[in-house]
Amino acid sequence: MIRAGIYGATGYTGYELLKILTRHPKAAVGFASSTTYAGMRYSEVYPCTHEQVLVPPDQAPLGQIDVVFLCTPHGASAPYARRALAAGARCVDLSADFRLRDLAVYENWYGSHLAPELLPDAVYGLTEVYRQQIAGARLVANPGCYPTGPLLALHPLAREGIVIGDKVIIDAKSGVSGAGARPSPRTHFVAVHDNVSAYNVGRSHRHVPELEQELSLYAGRPLRVVFSPHLLPISRGILSTIYVSIDPSWNEQQVRSLWREAYQHEPFVQILDAGKMATLAHVVNTNRCAMSVSSAGIEGELILVTAIDNLLKGASGQAAQNMNVMFGLDETLGLPA
The missing domain is CATH 3.30.360.10 (Dihydrodipicolinate Reductase; domain 2)
Structure with missing residues (x-):
């Protein structure tokens, strides 16, 4: 069973990922983090039946996680990616922090990059185009919607x-x-x-x-x-x-x-x-x-x-599709066709 963590779990993409991972036959949610709603159950934030308790980002148990999803804004994702990779987890980033290969181009559009040393490791996560590279990647940059x-x-x-x-x-x-x-x-x-x-x-x-x-x-x-x-x-x-x-x-x-x-x-x-x-x-x-x-x-x-x-295809669905490829699974698992 793949143990997955979600940073930024209470945004729309985080919520979609929680739903996908909950029904995924080969994955389970190891943590869901939120700064605003830390300590609350997910069902207290959204009208749903998920009872996952939201943890502060700095208390995420990365040592128990196989893959981390970053549903956080650009700029905020890069430090979380560095932390997750250092803990031995693989990472799928739904922000823009690792989509642009050229650091100068990134900084022209987004400002200073907080983990530029990771850019060479990132694989652009358009699954149908980069499937072979995604399969061996530690860090996948999910495409923009x-x-x-x-x-x-x-x-x-x-x-x-x-x-x-x-x-x-x-x-x-x-x-x-x-x-x-x-x-x-x-x-x-x-x-x-x-x-x-x-x-x-x-x-x-x-x-x-x-x-x-x-x-x-x-x-x-x-x-x-x-x-x-x-x-x-x-x-x-x-x-x-x-x-x-x-x-x-x-x-x-x-x-x-x-x-x-x-x-x-x-x-x-x-x-x-x-x-x-x-x-x-x-x-x-x-x-x-x-x-x-x-x-x-x-x-x-x-x-x-x-x-x-x-x-889904523009964010959380494609992120889960990439996770499936990264772990050698049928890439349709957990996803609505």
Whole structure:
């Protein structure tokens, strides 16, 4: 039985992980930590039946743990990762602290890194792309919620060398849970209800360098991302519309076939048939990514649409999928397909 610990257990991603690990046949929760709610039972924080007593982070029994999940903000995760690895545990970090390989890029977007010596050890945790590296990793950097769907859609195209030009446009819309459990004026009910709003457009959203890092790596050359995120008046889910220019000798049927070949053995990637469009209804409360492709009406231009549940495939579900890979388990264990 894998003994798992959760730092930041009372945020949305921590709660999802607790639910996953509780039903996981090969894992058990060894500790769940919270600074705000330390000493309380989980059922006193959320309307649930989990009786796990929350411990202060500095009292987490790391010596009894096989894997630690960091559901903590960027900046806070890195010291916990250092502590967990020093205690002999493996680590899956759901923050941004280890996603960016270049320290200078990280510090430009997030500020000083508190454990830069660990960056070379981190494996980017997009399971379908980095499965072999994840299997042997001590430290996995779980992808951001917004990048997950577009990267899965674009990876086969970039690897095949059919993306032309230097720019990809991504318009993405997320449920409010993506903003985290702590409300702000922008995420209160009265601001979100009956409204759709864009935010952090252009080059101001912190997922831009993550998208560009990965897409440039897949393509073997620099690719620029124009990214426009939006907030939807729903609790969960991300729908991403991706505008991409490709080699004009390729069409949407060939791209769909390329996807099917690339993901034919992937339990959590759903390729939709011609004429079907990915929607949030395909994926909410599952660990799936649904993908569709359409012509933009002009030769060499395609519109890709991906849908994921931001709290599962975009966060806790993918984290548990990575844990399964790290410990040599069937990676579907504990996860809603």
